[in-house]
Amino acid sequence: AAGAEAIVAVGGGSPIDTSKAIATIITNPEFADVRSLEGLAPTKNPCLPIIAVTTTSGTAAEVTINYVITDVEKNRKFVCVDPHDIPIVAIVDPDMSASMPTGLCAATGMDALVHAVEGYITKGAWELTDMLHLKAIEIIGRSLRSAVAGDYAGREAMSLGQYIAGMGFSNVGLGIVHSMAHPLSAVYDIPHGKACAMLLTAVLKFNAPATGEKYREIARVMGVPNVDTMDEATYRQAAIDVIQKLADDVGIPKSLSEAGVKREDIPFLAESAFNDACTPGNPRDASKEEIIAIYESIF
Missing domain, CATH: 3.40.50.1970 (Rossmann fold)
Structure with missing residues (x-):
């Protein structure tokens, strides 16, 4: 008009x-x-x-x-x-992100990490996007804590890290972290980044069998030492642990119930997640029942 x-x-x-x-x-x-x-x-x-x-x-x-x-x-x-x-x-x-409140900085920063991690392991991933996503994971892994603390250099680095992640995942898609986060935000008004961050490591555990050696590289760029001497189970757990430590350090809740989610709503949440446009890109195919189990694992 x-x-x-x-x-x-x-x-x-x-x-x-x-x-x-x-x-x-x-x-x-x-x-x-x-x-x-x-x-x-x-x-x-x-x-x-x-x-x-x-x-x-x-x-x-x-x-x-x-x-x-x-x-x-x-x-x-x-x-x-x-x-x-x-x-x-x-x-x-x-400069435009310098005044973000702490909670918003943490939630949006973890969203950027989820973009980079999901983009790196999604079915559509390939060498060019892997390059972007690994660099984004590295930048975010070393910058988010200081950004949340209010450090300008950290905020500047996060501006770059989230941008690089976007340039990657826009070309290859995402996975069920996003599929499962969308209904949490729609039903409970949980900030999108916080919802993604709460789900990330639970989904990473589910996806691990379909990711080859990629968790080793995630652990490496996030600063885990001696990853080349680790066996598959060890470096996969190391990647999950270092990501969870970052989420904990920036104040992300660990349980859905803590965020106000009702257990009786989980079947509806899972149905919505299963039908989400991001679900086909997940590296491991997930049934509605498996999505329910992931929600339950962090309830």
Whole structure:
């Protein structure tokens, strides 16, 4: 109605994702019902130009082909994937994230780590994206604690780390950490990054048999010594442990019940997760029953 020629999106993942949906519908009016954009959207036209100014260090929405919308009527979040929605300009300036509260810095920073880790082990991963994801894991692993403590250099490093992770996973997709986190945010309003962080190591345990030697490299770039002398079970556990230690150090809750989740809702959460657009990319195929078991393991 305003006749805008461009959209300037300032904020974290939610405002940038909202701008992607609006900008897409403006140039593709046949998708006026945003639900019709779920999954790989068959739009014909590039979206209205978006200038994205990120104020958090987590989602990398400013450089990805993905966006997430909440369907409040059905209590669910759904993922839209569309190469037509990438902002034409991304401004990633650590000054914009310097005032993030501690909790938001921790949650968004862990979201960036999940992007890098899931992108590294997803079915679509390959050498070029592995390079991006391992560098992102390294940067985040050494920077998130200081960023949460308010150190500017840490915030600056996290701005770069989350951006690199976005450049990677936008090309290869994610997995069931994100699938399982989306309904937690939709039903309980748990911040997305916190939901992802709570689920990460539980999902990593489930995925381990389908990851080859990749956990060794995760452990290596996160600073675990002597990984080349470890057997498979040891380096896989070392990777899980070093990631959990980081989550603990930045104050991520360990249990779903602590975050207000009700056990009777787990079947609904699992059904939503199973049908999520991120699920097919998981390195190990997961049934609804297995997703229920993962939720239960950290309840």
